[in-house]
Amino acid sequence: MPQPVMERAEPRSVGGIEVEVMQFDRPFEPTDELDPEYRDLVLRLLRVQADLESYLLFEDYLHPLLMTAPTPSEKMRYAQLYAEEFNHAYQFWKMLADLGVVLAKDDFAHRSSQYVFSDGYVIGTQDWTEVAVINTLTDRVGVYELAEWKTSSYGPMRRVAPQQVQDEKGHTALGYQNLKKICATSEGKERANALLVKWWPAALDMFGRSDSKRQWSYIKWGLRSETNGELRQRYIAETRPLLENIGLDVPDDSANRHFL
Numbered sequence: 001m002p003q004p005v006m007e008r009a010e011p012r013s014v015g016g017i018e019v020e021v022m023q024f025d026r027p028f029e030p031t032d033e034l035d036p037e038y039r040d041l042v043l044r045l046l047r048v049q050a051d052l053e054s055y056l057l058f059e060d061y062l063h064p065l066l067m068t069a070p071t072p073s074e075k076m077r078y079a080q081l082y083a084e085e086f087n088h089a090y091q092f093w094k095m096l097a098d099l100g101v102v103l104a105k106d107d108f109a110h111r112s113s114q115y116v117f118s119d120g121y122v123i124g125t126q127d128w129t130e131v132a133v134i135n136t137l138t139d140r141v142g143v144y145e146l147a148e149w150k151t152s153s154y155g156p157m158r159r160v161a162p163q164q165v166q167d168e169k170g171h172t173a174l175g176y177q178n179l180k181k182i183c184a185t186s187e188g189k190e191r192a193n194a195l196l197v198k199w200w201p202a203a204l205d206m207f208g209r210s211d212s213k214r215q216w217s218y219i220k221w222g223l224r225s226e227t228n229g230e231l232r233q234r235y236i237a238e239t240r241p242l243l244e245n246i247g248l249d250v251p252d253d254s255a256n257r258h259f260l
């Protein structure tokens, strides 16, 4: 197959900065000769998602969460979510492997507290209320990030995006339904409010720094279309009212943040 034909498109202006944008006559495939900068960006994007999910192939952090589900029907529905996350885990692992990067358990050894799926965050989760908060907030971040992949210039990302977005929409809806039920009691609401102090900033941090230099390269190469800050602002505008509607106190958007 001939290489994709690249040409310069209209530059995009974001916050006063003019961003170079390329367009292509077809998406890139792993079998194409990839520009080294492009290949590096694809690997970085995949590695971020793999850190959230492919770690599941080596460490089963979801099983303890499944066991906190209080009723048979909630366990059954969570088990479906669990299977869907395993499928995502494998898809990210496979996309990296097709580019020659075969992740093994040791590749996750660098994990630190800034990663949402590390000690102190998902691992170490004790109760069903925290599971509901995690699914409501972090799976919703996935909806925003993966929706960007639907128009990606990288073919394999484009192909997995529609189903993954659908799955993550289901996970966040399930989390919200569980959280709403929990917030019907004052003790439940109190526990959920305490958890938001940790999870609201963690979810906002997941979008990355607003002044990240790399986001312009992603946009230039057609791997993303919105900036970290734009995605985060849309997320806040949609999610804050949902939480407030069930009586929760949402922390200030700048409190306890690592990446602004």
Ligand SMILES: [Fe+2]
Residues within 6 Å of the ligand: 053, 084, 085, 088, 142, 168
């Ligand atoms: Fe997922």
Ligand SMILES: [Fe+2]
Residues within 6 Å of the ligand: 085, 139, 142, 167, 168, 171
């Ligand atoms: Fe999910």
